[in-house]
Amino acid sequence: MVALASPAGRALPRPHRGEALLRAPWYEAPGSPGLVLHRYLDEEFVERFRQDLEDRPEANAALSAWRAEDVAGPGLLKLRRPIHRAFHIAACEAVCDRPGLPALGPEHIAAAGLVIRRRTRLGEQGWMLANGLPLGWRPLDGEGDPETWRRLPPHRQGRPPSAYTGEEVRPLHPLLVRDSGGRLRCILFGFLSLGGEALPTAPRSDGPLSGPPPEELPWPFGLVNHPSGPPSWSIEAERQVARGLAAPALAALLRVLVFRFQLGLPEGVAPANDGLWAALDGIAFSRPAPGGLSAMQERTHAATHPLLRDGRPLTLAGWLRRLDGATRDTLIGALSNAAPTASVALPGLAEASLLVPEGHASSLRAALSLRGAAALRQLDGALPVPRFGREDTCVARPFLRVRCEDGCERLAWGGESAPFRVALPFDPDATRPVLIQMPSLADLRRGAARGAAFAIPRDVMAKLSGLRSKDGAAGALKGEMPAESPLGLDFICSFSIPVITLCALILLMIVINLFNLIFWWLPWVIICLPLPR
Structure with missing residues (x-):
């Protein structure tokens, strides 16, 4: 080389x-x-x-x-x-x-x-x-x-x-x-x-309801299209809504908030979302600013001309909480059908603008990371698919x-x-035969019962001891179980593997023949071929 x-x-x-x-x-x-x-x-x-x-x-x-x-x-x-x-x-x-x-x-x-x-x-x-x-x-x-x-x-x-x-x-x-x-x-x-x-x-994966994880969002402070790290903050990053049209970056964020964390939906009222609600409550809409303003003047206008609802500034959290059934469906349809690089019209905000200061965006970014980590921790005890x-x-x-x-x-x-x-694990066309050597009757009395050992508590052992005799088994059928041993001892019981194997085979054959009366499946369940010695 x-x-x-x-x-x-x-x-x-x-x-x-x-x-x-x-x-x-x-x-x-x-x-x-x-x-x-x-x-x-x-x-x-x-x-x-x-x-x-x-x-x-x-x-x-x-x-x-x-x-x-x-x-x-x-x-x-x-x-x-x-x-x-x-x-x-x-x-x-x-x-x-x-x-x-x-x-x-x-x-x-x-x-x-x-x-x-x-x-x-x-x-x-x-x-x-x-x-x-x-x-x-x-x-x-x-x-x-x-x-x-x-x-x-x-x-x-x-x-x-x-x-x-x-x-x-x-x-x-x-x-x-x-x-x-x-x-x-x-x-x-x-x-x-x-x-x-x-x-x-x-997150769901059968349609547009799944979005990127929070760290891959283009805004705020995302890494998408920025291979050298997050870009410096500017008025373009701050301006996310103009006359009711949400920028593509904010639309991507709304997809995560609505589709993944259920904000704005009845299921979104959960303690795990409290941090997101608090961060969104600090981001308020404003009335549209006239053209030709500098960045500083535009920020001043947004702070002094808030968009009011019921006499109070309307925030992102307040807007999501106010969504009714029809408005919610309109928002979901707009977010689902829009291309990733397209703006999205926000229902009920035709004359609204939104500037997100850097500090509020940083708080929202931290809340998203914490909420994403909490969502991943919830996966630990779930049944896998x-x-x-x-x-x-x-x-x-x-x-x-x-x-x-x-x-x-x-x-x-x-x-x-x-x-x-x-192929599925039980696919009969994909399964390869496995040969298991069964014990013979001569193996039942050979050696000690040292195959499988169980540590049995005293109360369970008292019930099992009563089943060893005919009278004890008859009493068990009548609900008469023996009392615990006065000695108060636990036991370790060992069983013979050949006996356990033959018992399992016998019980399996009994069950198969019983269900054969319903399914008539015996010709497809077992095939016995002679094996020359």
Whole structure:
């Protein structure tokens, strides 16, 4: 590898000249998706994949034969989960956009990864995280950078993984191999993780009701479109409503306040929102100012000409509290249907303006952060919701960061994989048989009962002791249970694993035959085949 000398004396990789492309590996048929999926049925799938790349993969029909077996529909793959003892590798090839498409050197790769996107009628959605916790599927805006933390200033980019906020990214690893003709190839491969779950109290993700987390809002003090950190405060940042039209930044904030934290809705009256209500109570509307005023004069006019309702200045909190059913529906429709970069007309405020002083905006920013942290803490005790549903159609897409001559990193996207669905854990077509050796009757009397041990309190042991005899069992049926032992001792009881296993099998067969009278399912429940000794 050709290296440069850094100021500290360390060797740095030489920057890449030109463009980098991601395409399907050379051993795939022409017209294959940009990201190719491989299936392996053992836990050594990484070594198996490495070996396949070295053993003429273009002649290995097994690499693609599984795609004709695991089918969920026309043009749709069915991917098994690790619970089915199946593992999937995603692979693509990195080349330079030059004549002959030579392999891209790993020394030019700053980072590589893949994201999984869900296709819906409203567009693609990404699996989003906030401070390391899953928020679920969320709408995406174009092909932006999936790793949003890279937009922060360099001194803040070293955040721990547990605090990561943005789209979930799985790494791709570079591997240099030679094809059968001796040509060098750069393969990017990684494990396609099909796990994950979100919590039902996370923000909704089935439409426009989900907005970015507070730290990603464009206002106040947001980082969107500001890769070098929050911009300096100005009158443009202060002016958020002009004659009833809310600026796009304020509209994004209102989406979070209304759709996520339910402010302005009956459900929004909750103690957790008290901090937000207090911050919004300090931001008051004013009457429109005449044109041609300086920033100082405009601020003075807003302070001396408040917009009054019932003889009192109307604040953002007061306006949200005054929303009735029809006005609330109008606001929700306007926020839902407007584009992210469009202004939104606020109902009932046709002649209102709004200047938000820097101090009030800072208080609102702090209240948003505290409310977001409280919302994440509420996720801890909730019942998780699976990441992939029965009818979800997804694709995987790779991306690559290349070190450029100017010292920056250039982001390159690759083509998406074939669309797929993820098999449910109990899917009979995805389940692989598991052979369990049952004990024989000769194993029941061998050795001591030392399989499973239970610490049993004295009151429970008194009831169990009465069930050992016929008279005790008959008394239990009549409700006559023996009293506790006067010795007041607890017990540790060990049970034989072979006996427990056979008891479970016998009880299972009894239940299956009883329910067979209703479902007539016995031919599909059990199949017994002779096993020659």
